[in-house]
Structures are given as structure tokens and as C-alpha cells.
Amino acid sequence: MPPTAATAAPAGPAVDAATGFRSFTESAELPEPLPEPARAELRLEAVLAALSDPLRLYVVRKLLLEAERIDHPCGWFGIDRPKSSLTHHFRTLREAGLIRQRQYGLSRGNQLRVADLEARFPGLLALVADWRPPAG
Amino acid sequence: MPPTAATAAPAGPAVDAATGFRSFTESAELPEPLPEPARAELRLEAVLAALSDPLRLYVVRKLLLEAERIDHPCGWFGIDRPKSSLTHHFRTLREAGLIRQRQYGLSRGNQLRVADLEARFPGLLALVADWRPPAG
DNA sequence: TTCCTTGTACGAGTTGCATCGTACTGGAGA
DNA sequence: TCTCCAGTACGATGCAACTCGTACAAGGAA
Numbered sequence: 001m002p003p004t005a006a007t008a009a010p011a012g013p014a015v016d017a018a019t020g021f022r023s024f025t026e027s028a029e030l031p032e033p034l035p036e037p038a039r040a041e042l043r044l045e046a047v048l049a050a051l052s053d054p055l056r057l058y059v060v061r062k063l064l065l066e067a068e069r070i071d072h073p074c075g076w077f078g079i080d081r082p083k084s085s086l087t088h089h090f091r092t093l094r095e096a097g098l099i100r101q102r103q104y105g106l107s108r109g110n111q112l113r114v115a116d117l118e119a120r121f122p123g124l125l126a127l128v129a130d131w132r133p134p135a136g
Numbered sequence: 137m138p139p140t141a142a143t144a145a146p147a148g149p150a151v152d153a154a155t156g157f158r159s160f161t162e163s164a165e166l167p168e169p170l171p172e173p174a175r176a177e178l179r180l181e182a183v184l185a186a187l188s189d190p191l192r193l194y195v196v197r198k199l200l201l202e203a204e205r206i207d208h209p210c211g212w213f214g215i216d217r218p219k220s221s222l223t224h225h226f227r228t229l230r231e232a233g234l235i236r237q238r239q240y241g242l243s244r245g246n247q248l249r250v251a252d253l254e255a256r257f258p259g260l261l262a263l264v265a266d267w268r269p270p271a272g
Numbered sequence: 273t274t275c276c277t278t279g280t281a282c283g284a285g286t287t288g289c290a291t292c293g294t295a296c297t298g299g300a301g302a
Numbered sequence: 303t304c305t306c307c308a309g310t311a312c313g314a315t316g317c318a319a320c321t322c323g324t325a326c327a328a329g330g331a332a
Contacts, residue, residue, distance in 0.1 A: 044267050045188050052185035053320085073278070082322055087280060089320090106278050106329050123259025131180050189290085209308070218292050223310060225290090242299050242308050 030102060037097040039116040047121065050096035054134060055079065056089050060098055061128050063112040071102065071109030166238060173233040175252040183257065186232035190270060191215065192225050196234055197264050199248040207238065207245030 037043075051057050059077055074086045090110060093099045097116065102109045117125055173179075187193050195213055210222045226246060229235045233252065238245045253261055 043270070044263060045190055045193060045270075048184040049188035052181050052188055054181055057181060075278075083279060084281085084323075085321055088322095091280095092319090103279095108279065121263050124263060127180060127257050127260060134179070134181075191290095211308075219309060220293075220311085221291055224292095227310095228289095244309065 031104065032102070034094060034101045034103070036094055036100060036113075039097075039120060042097040042116065042120045044121065046096045047098060047117075047124070050093055050098055051128065053089070053092075055081075056093055056098075057128065057131055058133060059089065059093065059110075060112060061131055063099065063110065064114070064125055064129055067112070071100075071111035073107035073109060075107075167240065168238070170230060170237045170239070170244075172230055172236060172249075175233075175256060178233045178252065178256045180257065182232045183234060183253075183260070186229055186234055187264065189225070189228075191217075192229055192234075193264065193267055194269060195225065195229065195246075196248060197267055199235065199246065200250070200261055200265055203248070207236075207247035209243035209245060211243075 051060065059079075062077060063072070074083075074090055079086060090099065090101065090108075093110075094101050098113060100111045100113050102111070112125075114125065187196065195215075198213060199208070210219075210226055215222060226235065226237065226244075229246075230237050234249060236247045236249050238247070248261075250261065
């Protein structure tokens with residue numbers, strides 16, 4: 001944590017002009033993530049509980065397969081549920097340590113914690129990648 | 137599945153005289169398992185939900201590390217809970233497809249479905265083996 | 273300033289799960 | 303036959319999670 005260096009940086013991260021996606025190549029420009037467990041604090045029970053819900057499994061899988069270096073707001077996932085329900089599920093994922101959330105003005109970027117998860121639970125994300133939804 | 141061969145076998149499996157443990161080297165002698173999902177029916181969500189409970193994680197890990205070729209009754213695990221609670225957790229594990237249960241007269245043998253789990257969810261059991269209980 | 277958008281906070285209703293006491297079943301041994 | 307024993311079945315309780323509607327906060331654009 002640099003004491004004062006980041007304050008002069010622009011408010012948001014670099015944005016691809018064509019896609020509107022935010023890039024993570026320059027990590028110094030990013031706003032601080034919302035509260036989350038550190039890598040050493042990740043609990044297998046909590047991670048598995050978070051992944052035992054098909055909706056959250058879908059979110060994690062979509063992030064894993066389609067958003068490796070880019071984060072996306074909640075609306076990007078195309079889930080037809082009330083906003084308050086999505087808030088609940090994304091917070092569950094963040095508190096279990098599966099995703100990192102950053103605030104960009106209005107929207108909130110969701111990024112999978114690939115490195116942390118692979119370090120603590122190697123092979124787990126491969127199981128998520130192989131998953132298929134129950135019926136459809 | 138041999139059509140009629142197993143009917144003439146003795147009631148129980150081979151038992152080690154020194155330890156009292158039942159061996160699975162002669163599978164033809166075993167009684168039929170209790171109802172369980174077939175390998176192709178295993179659902180990742182259900183398996184992860186079953187493993188999200190620390191008590192069940194402990195049971196699966198103990199079976200994985202200490203009972204590879206042998207099954208054990210519920211009492212063997214040394215869990216200080218009422219019997220009705222243990223029935224609930226072992227049934228949850230069986231219905232999710234993690235363990236196989238066979239009736240030997242009075243007691244019921246619990247065996248981890250290592251081959252099925254490795255085939256459907258490779259690497260999952262390695263995560264269970266690395267798990268450590270929360271505090272103690 | 274006014275409106276739109278993204279998402280949170282709060283609360284209520286509902287469901288499901290964990291826990292456990294009690295009664296019961298069915299085999300094994302004295 | 304009588305008793306013990308491993309485990310089930312049933313029902314009650316309490317708690318946590320899922321779902322959702324509504325109200326609210328805050329940035330961005332007209």
C-alpha cells in the first residue's frame with residue numbers, strides 16, 4: 001500500500017475505446033477493492049458453499065471463460081432476476097473470496113480471483129469450467 | 137453385473153480377523169449398495185453443497201486418507217453427535233453421490249466413491265485431502 | 273436542475289437445512 | 303426368549319439462506 005502515490009491517478013482504469021471494457025494491465029490505476037478475505041483466509045467450506053448455487057456457479061464460470069483480464073458490472077451477465085437478488089449473490093461470492101469487486105463511479109466491476117483460487121485450491125476452477133447447467 | 141452369481145455367497149464380505157475391517161478385494165461377495173446416484177448422474181452443485189459442511193468434509197477426508205479399500209460404520213468416525221444427526225449427514229453424503237453405503241446385518245458400511253468422483257470431478261478429492269478443520 | 277442508470281439497504285415472506293429427542297426396527301448374542 | 307446395539311424414522315425447533323419489493327444513494331448526461 002503506497003501511502004500517497006495513487007491519489008493523483010485518474011478516477012477510473014484504462015478503458016478500451018472499442019469495447020468499453022476495462023483493462024487490468026495497469027493495476028496502479030485501479031480503485032481499492034471492496035472488503036474481501038485475503039488469500040490466506042480463504043476457507044474451502046465457504047468457497048464450496050458459494051459454488052453450490054447454480055446461479056453463482058454460472059457467474060463464476062462466465063467470468064472464468066469470458067473475462068480473464070477484464071471485469072464486468074452485474075448487468076453484463078444477463079441474469080433475469082431482480083437487482084436486489086443479484087446484489088445478494090455477488091456479495092456472497094465476494095465474501096467467500098471468489099470474486100473481487102471494484103467501484104467505478106456508478107457501476108461495480110466483478111473480477112474472478114483466479115490467481116488466489118488457483119493458489120489455494122488448485123484444480124477447483126477447472127471443475128467449474130467443465131460444469132454444465134442442470135437443464136438449459 | 138453378473139445375473140445370479142452373487143446369491144450363493146455368504147452374507148457378509150471378507151473380514152480381517154485382526155482388525156475387524158471388511159475388505160473390498162472380492163467385490164462379488166458384497167451386499168447391494170443403498171440407493172445412490174449413478175456416476176453419470178452426479179451433479180457438481182450437489183457434491184459441493186454436501187462438502188460445504190465441515191462435519192461432512194471431515195467424514196469424506198477421513199475416508200479418503202484412512203480407508204481407501206475398507207468401509208466403516210458410522211461409529212468409527214468418532215463424531216460426538218446424536219445418532220440421528222449422523223444419519224442425516226451420512227444420508228446427505230450418499231444422496232449427493234459421495235459415499236456408498238452397504239448394510240452388513242446390524243451396522244452399515246460407508247465407503248468413499250473414489251473412482252466415480254475422480255472420473256467426474258478430477259482433482260476434487262485432492263482439495264478435500266488438503267483441507268484442515270477451522271479451529272482444532 | 274432534472275432525469276436516467278447502477279446498484280445498495282432494509283425488511284418481509286418463504287424455504288431449506290442443521291440439530292436433536294424420542295420411539296422404533298431388526299440382527300446378534302447370551 | 304430376552305436383551306443389547308447400530309442405525310432409521312419422525313417430528314419439532316431454530317437458524318440461515320434465497321427471493322423479492324420498495325425506497326434510497328450517487329454518478330453522468332441533457
